[in-house]
Amino acid sequence: MAARGFLNLAQATEAALIIAAQARDQAAFGELVKRRQGWARALLRRMCSSHAEADDLAQDAFIKAWERLTDLETPAAFPGWFRRIAVTTFLMAKRKQKAIFEEIDDASPIAAEGSTPEAAAGAKIDLEKALAMLSDAERLCVTLNHGEGLSHSEIVEITGLPLGTVKSHVLRGTEKLKRLLEPAT
Amino acid sequence: MNDFDALLKRSFAEAPEPADDGFSVQISRAVAHREKTAKVRNAAYTVGMAAAAAAVCYGAYGLMGLYGQEVLATAGLEVARVHGALSGAPSVGGAAQGMLQSFGAGLTQMLLVFGALAGGAVAYRAAQD
Numbered sequence: 001m002a003a004r005g006f007l008n009l010a011q012a013t014e015a016a017l018i019i020a021a022q023a024r025d026q027a028a029f030g031e032l033v034k035r036r037q038g039w040a041r042a043l044l045r046r047m048c049s050s051h052a053e054a055d056d057l058a059q060d061a062f063i064k065a066w067e068r069l070t071d072l073e074t075p076a077a078f079p080g081w082f083r084r085i086a087v088t089t090f091l092m093a094k095r096k097q098k099a100i101f102e103e104i105d106d107a108s109p110i111a112a113e114g115s116t117p118e119a120a121a122g123a124k125i126d127l128e129k130a131l132a133m134l135s136d137a138e139r140l141c142v143t144l145n146h147g148e149g150l151s152h153s154e155i156v157e158i159t160g161l162p163l164g165t166v167k168s169h170v171l172r173g174t175e176k177l178k179r180l181l182e183p184a185t
Numbered sequence: 186m187n188d189f190d191a192l193l194k195r196s197f198a199e200a201p202e203p204a205d206d207g208f209s210v211q212i213s214r215a216v217a218h219r220e221k222t223a224k225v226r227n228a229a230y231t232v233g234m235a236a237a238a239a240a241v242c243y244g245a246y247g248l249m250g251l252y253g254q255e256v257l258a259t260a261g262l263e264v265a266r267v268h269g270a271l272s273g274a275p276s277v278g279g280a281a282q283g284m285l286q287s288f289g290a291g292l293t294q295m296l297l298v299f300g301a302l303a304g305g306a307v308a309y310r311a312a313q314d
Contacts, residue, residue: 024220026213026216026217026220029213029216030209030212030213030216033208033209033212033213034204034206034209037204037205037208037209037212038203038204041205041208046197055208058208059208059211059212059215062212063212063215063216063219066216066219067219126196127193127196127197127199143197146190146193146194146197147197174193177193178189181189181192181193181196182189182192
C-alpha cells in the first residue's frame with residue numbers, strides 16, 4: 001500500500017513514519033523497515049560471523065522495535081535507540097551460545113591467521129572477511145567504534161561491558177584488522 | 186587520524202547491505218501475525234473475565250436464593266439484639282444520680298441520729314455534774 005490516508009508512505013519523512021508506526025500503523029512500520037533494513041543488516045552482519053544469523057537477529061530486532069516503539073520518545077532518537085536494540089539482541093543470542101565478552105584472552109590469535117591462502121599471499125582481504133577473523137567481542141567493539149562512530153564510553157553504555165575491556169577489545173581488534181587489511185609490505 | 190583509520194572508516198561506510206524486499210515482507214508478516222495474536226489474546230482475556238464475573242454473580246445469586254432469607258433473618262435478629270443490649274446498658278450518669286439521691290435522702294436520718302446522740306451526751310454530762 002503506497003498511500004494510507006493523508007500519509008503517502010513512499011514520500012513520508014522517517015519521523016512521520018515513526019509517529020504513524022507508534023500509532024500501530026503496520027504499513028508505516030513496513031516502510032520504515034524497508035528504509036532501515038540495509039543499515040541494520042549491515043550492522044549485524046559485521047557483528048556476526050554468519051549472514052543468516054545476522055539476518056535472523058535483524059528480524060528479531062525489528063520485531064522488538066515494533067513492540068517497544070511506544071517507548072521511543074522522539075523520532076530523531078530512532079537510529080541510536082534501534083542500534084541499542086540490535087546490540088542487545090546480538091548479545092543475548094551470543095550469551096545463549098555461551099560466548100564470553102568480558103574475558104580478554106591475550107593469547108587469542110587471529111582466527112586462521114597465516115593459514116588462509118589470501119593471508120599467505122599477502123593479498124588484501126575485504127573488511128567482512130577480516131572482521132570474521134576477530135573474536136565475537138572484538139568484532140562487536142570494533143564495529144561499534146569504527147563502523148558506528150561510538151566512543152568507548154558509549155560502547156560501555158550500550159553493551160554493559162567494563163570500560164577497560166571495551167578499550168582492550170577495540171585496540172586488539174583494530175590491530176588485527178590492520179594486519180589483515182593493510183597491503184603486505 | 187592515520188591512513189589506516191581513514192581506510193577503516195571508508196571500508197565501514199562502503200558496505201551497506203542492498204535492500205531486500207523479502208526481508209521487509211518477512212518482518213511485515215511477522216508483525217501482522219503478532220498483532221493478530223495479540224488481538225485474539227485480548228479478546229480471549231475479555232471473554233474470560235466476563236465469564237468469570239458472570240460465574241461469580243451466578244454463584245452469589247444461587248447462594249442468596251438458598252440462604253438469603255435465613256441470613257437476613259439472623260442478621261436482623263443480631264441487629265435487634267445489639268440494639269437492645271446498647272439501650273439496656275446501665276448508664277453511669279444515672280447510677281451516679283441515684284447514689285446522690287439516696288445519699289441526700291439518708292442525710293436527714295443521719296443528722297437526726299447525730300443530733301439525738303449529741304443531745305443524749307449533753308444530757309448525760311449535765312446529769313453527772
